[in-house]
Amino acid sequence: MFAVYAARIDRDNPLSGLELGERPAPEARPGWSVVDVKAASLNHHDLWSLRGVGLAEDKLPMILGCDAAGIDEDGNEVVLHSVIGQSGHGVGPKEPRSILTEHYQGTFAERIAVPTWNVLPKPKELSFAEAACLPTAWLTAYRMLFTNAGVRPGDSVLVQGAGGGVATAAIVLGKAAGLRVFATSRDEAKRKRALELGAVEALESGAR
Incomplete structure (x- = not known):
């Protein structure tokens, strides 16, 4: 699938580590859901990631993007909560909380897998683009x-x-x-x- 990802860490010239291209599509697993991304929003966290803040080099390549809205496996319009491991949902009980792109692939892709607990109904009055900014x-x-x-x-x-x-x-x-x-x-x-x-x-x- 097409994705935008951090291929390298460069603290002085962070955009030099940004690449666009094919990445493996996420696979379903127990307790997680795969969402077709309709919109994703930029966040300053993405630039920090390219500088290595919160993103270790051994996690590269890492698809960027903390936020998204899209369609879940049942055809529902959803928005994604970007904090993984809050209340222990979807990960081991001793795993510390993290935000997407620190340990798990982010939203700048055609599809993303997140814990099902992180998939929330999209407000009907909001577009996908608006919901992805929330x-x-x-x-x-x-x-x-x-x-x-x-x-x-x-x-x-x-x-x-x-x-x-x-x-x-x-x-x-x-x-x-x-x-x-x-x-x-x-x-x-x-x-x-x-x-x-x-x-x-x-x-x-x-x-x-």
């Missing part, structure tokens, strides 16, 4: 706001670097949860977009 960025933002920070309606939060995936998710989630969201960006268009998404004020970062 897992890594939006779950990161959710955890930052509501698990780590423990914010509540009426609280104020500052989102730096408006325009990035996690920042965009934090603004939208914060607005939906009744937070007062302030954002910063060097880019005027991104500050305007932050206001459209629900920030009460968007400031120029680095301004003196």
Whole structure:
């Protein structure tokens, strides 16, 4: 099957290790599902992988991509949760959690195999492309706001670097949860977009 993968690690010129070509198709195994990928989203984690962050050379070649949406073996439209081993589903009980592309092949391919626990129904109102953008960025933002920070309606939060995936998710989630969201960006268009998404004020970062 066609895939986009890391063939080499290069910390100074990471894109030099990126290759496009044929890779073995995944095979079904107990507790795992094979999904036909309809859309996959880019994440900065992919660039880190090419630099060797979280990806050991003995795991190469590694298909990149943390996030995807597609069709499962029963014809259902699904979105993939990218953390493998959470709650022990699909892997050994002593295996530490990992994100796709660290130990298991990623989503930049025609098909992918993941633990069945990681296959979730795709929201009907979202396209495959929209749904593929949810897992890594939006779950990161959710955890930052509501698990780590423990914010509540009426609280104020500052989102730096408006325009990035996690920042965009934090603004939208914060607005939906009744937070007062302030954002910063060097880019005027991104500050305007932050206001459209629900920030009460968007400031120029680095301004003196």
